[in-house]
Amino acid sequence: MTTKKLRQYKYDPDTFNRYRQERDYFNFLSGILATMPDSMSQLSKEITDITVERYDQIVRCAEEGKPFVAGYFCAAPEIYEAMGLPWYMIMATPFLAASAPYLTEDIDAAEAMGLGTDWCTACRLSLYYIEAGLTPKPWALIGLIHPCDAGNMLHQAVARNKKWRDVPIFASDPPYFEDQRGIDYYAGELRRMVAFLEEHTGAKLDLDKLREVCRETNKQYEILSEYTQLRRAHPCPHGWGVGGPQAFAATQVFQTGRPRGTKWLQQLYADAEERVKNKTGPVPKERIRYFWFDLLPFGWVFELMPWLEQEWGAVLVMEMFGLQPYTPIDLRNEETIFKGLAKRNLYDSPMIRQARGPADYFASDIARVVKDYDIDLVIWPGHMGHKDGSASTGIMREICQELKVPYIHIGLDLFDKRYTTPEECKDKLSKFFSAMGLG
Amino acid sequence: MAIYDAYLTKLAEYVGGLRQKGRRVREIDCPSGVDKLLEGLPVKVGPGTNSDVILRSDTFVEMGNPDVGSSAFLFWTDSPALIADGRITLIGPDIPESPGASLPFGQVLIMAGAGLSEKDHQKLEHTQFVADQIEGYMIRSTSQLIWSRVSKEAAEKGFCFETLGRSLMAIFKSEVPEVEAMEILFVTSSREDLGPLDDIGAQVKKIYKSILVADWKARGFDAYVCSYGGDCKTCPDQPVCDEIKEVVKVRKQMISESEGPSDS
Numbered sequence: 157m158t159t160k161k162l163r164q165y166k167y168d169p170d171t172f173n174r175y176r177q178e179r180d181y182f183n184f185l186s187g188i189l190a191t192m193p194d195s196m197s198q199l200s201k202e203i204t205d206i207t208v209e210r211y212d213q214i215v216r217c218a219e220e221g222k223p224f225v226a227g228y229f230c231a232a233p234e235i236y237e238a239m240g241l242p243w244y245m246i247m248a249t250p251f252l253a254a255s256a257p258y259l260t261e262d263i264d265a266a267e268a269m270g271l272g273t274d275w276c277t278a279c280r281l282s283l284y285y286i287e288a289g290l291t292p293k294p295w296a297l298i299g300l301i302h303p304c305d306a307g308n309m310l311h312q313a314v315a316r317n318k319k320w321r322d323v324p325i326f327a328s329d330p331p332y333f334e335d336q337r338g339i340d341y342y343a344g345e346l347r348r349m350v351a352f353l354e355e356h357t358g359a360k361l362d363l364d365k366l367r368e369v370c371r372e373t374n375k376q377y378e379i380l381s382e383y384t385q386l387r388r389a390h391p392c393p394h395g396w397g398v399g400g401p402q403a404f405a406a407t408q409v410f411q412t413g414r415p416r417g418t419k420w421l422q423q424l425y426a427d428a429e430e431r432v433k434n435k436t437g438p439v440p441k442e443r444i445r446y447f448w449f450d451l452l453p454f455g456w457v458f459e460l461m462p463w464l465e466q467e468w469g470a471v472l473v474m475e476m477f478g479l480q481p482y483t484p485i486d487l488r489n490e491e492t493i494f495k496g497l498a499k500r501n502l503y504d505s506p507m508i509r510q511a512r513g514p515a516d517y518f519a520s521d522i523a524r525v526v527k528d529y530d531i532d533l534v535i536w537p538g539h540m541g542h543k544d545g546s547a548s549t550g551i552m553r554e555i556c557q558e559l560k561v562p563y564i565h566i567g568l569d570l571f572d573k574r575y576t577t578p579e580e581c582k583d584k585l586s587k588f589f590s591a592m593g594l595g
Numbered sequence: 596m597a598i599y600d601a602y603l604t605k606l607a608e609y610v611g612g613l614r615q616k617g618r619r620v621r622e623i624d625c626p627s628g629v630d631k632l633l634e635g636l637p638v639k640v641g642p643g644t645n646s647d648v649i650l651r652s653d654t655f656v657e658m659g660n661p662d663v664g665s666s667a668f669l670f671w672t673d674s675p676a677l678i679a680d681g682r683i684t685l686i687g688p689d690i691p692e693s694p695g696a697s698l699p700f701g702q703v704l705i706m707a708g709a710g711l712s713e714k715d716h717q718k719l720e721h722t723q724f725v726a727d728q729i730e731g732y733m734i735r736s737t738s739q740l741i742w743s744r745v746s747k748e749a750a751e752k753g754f755c756f757e758t759l760g761r762s763l764m765a766i767f768k769s770e771v772p773e774v775e776a777m778e779i780l781f782v783t784s785s786r787e788d789l790g791p792l793d794d795i796g797a798q799v800k801k802i803y804k805s806i807l808v809a810d811w812k813a814r815g816f817d818a819y820v821c822s823y824g825g826d827c828k829t830c831p832d833q834p835v836c837d838e839i840k841e842v843v844k845v846r847k848q849m850i851s852e853s854e855g856p857s858d859s
Binding site for chain 1: 661722727734735811815842
């Protein structure tokens, strides 16, 4: 038997500056939130602190030559956690730090590098950060060949380009349809991922540890499921400021299977429950309950979402990342655990669920949310990178017509506010609200 | 013969099998008309009658939690004579007999109407998620499952499976006029008893998926397979994408020109 020598990258202090800047940016946000005693700010502060800690951990690993990987929320983070492998998403900036002040500058730099402007800005930025040496080079990369062509292209580029060509890359093969055969197949793919990670990082997967992590995630998803029911209340207890995106960050990125994440979810639930009992929401009078069917416009979120609340009494009741089916993982044995992970990561994970397979998910999710959450308006932002979803806009419109709920497709870039400016979005939404007699 | 008729037989065999195993099987016959169905119910039925959310602390019984099992599906026939209109079959404990319990939950809704066809199936699917229409009853908003709660207040008023069944029948008959007759099966006996029901449900759902594909196709959408196999070069809309790319470039240039040089 031969023991393969593990690859280790030499730490270069001049690299991944942007990653450090992001950490500092989150630290700065945490400092601001510390001065705000209200419960929502404190919930946000805890998530921000958790984020900073992960950034610190990755930086430390890089400096000390310890293994860490780049992975994805939908590629079984439960497994990285159980293996004790620190990880980060190479799309972290667009997902998490998109409101950072340098974002526009980076988008232009990506364009100057020759990356196509019709390519999803999140993917474009991620490749730019890698090519420009601004993000930490991992020991191994878990790539994605789903749910969209844009993500697939990113990982093809990373695999072939010079910068990270020596980083081993693995992508699990996602089945198209949702059935037991698909779950069985994808469970096998996750096992291959474990073998890959063990080979390239030296970390080992211990079944008991995986069971422990999954048990804790079951608790987390159960609380999250309870929380999402609370958002059905009139008025909705929380608006755009806290809820799905932060819960996603806790359960699927920074606190997967960790008691601290569970505690945060309990606090989120308790805060919402109290508001439901007191009948308080984010605005004095809730006039429009809307379903934002995508990521929030993180690049300019502060320029649109508060305006919707203040100007129109329009409350974000549900969005794509808060909409998660609940699949508890059956902990009986290794097989049931891997099958549970397969289902959760392939068929439940937000955005992956809708964009990976048949377009019918767009219709069925809308139908369910509109009825359950008493939605007055469905907003499909039409992010320029989400061509898969925009190709289904006709289906979404049809289903909304059947449900007799107004539907608007804006057409914007969630990260680059110059594509359709916040003012243009406001104008379009205002005209639409007026025409539909909303608010 | 309609596409699902064979499943009426399978369902009858399933109920017969459980009866043979000694499970308690209760049959309740309800009236047919919507007004009669609603008459004397202990709770209100109709839009807005349920108050938003039933909290865990206010729950009398929970049904279909994934930890204990849930199996729900519906199908229909265009021959009303094939089903017993108004029949509710309950296998297992009723709601008043289960305070504080988390019951496994099987629910099969069978609709019949001479005018029912494939085009109605999606509407029937949507109708089963009753949202706020039954006082004291909440189906949790999670896809693929019927996972529900009955409130303590409703249970005190006498909410039972007959209440739920009659409410569902009234809602379906009101919202989908093509539904002339309806029969319901509830199973709460055990997770094991839901297994064979799941198998029948999987087959029914497979047929529904193929109906859905055809339905979307008829409306001009290919919801399941990209006609061009993901090959953009063969897609007739490729010139549109190219044009958009150019427009983005021009817009960005215009914006940066209008903003002028940066101060920094």
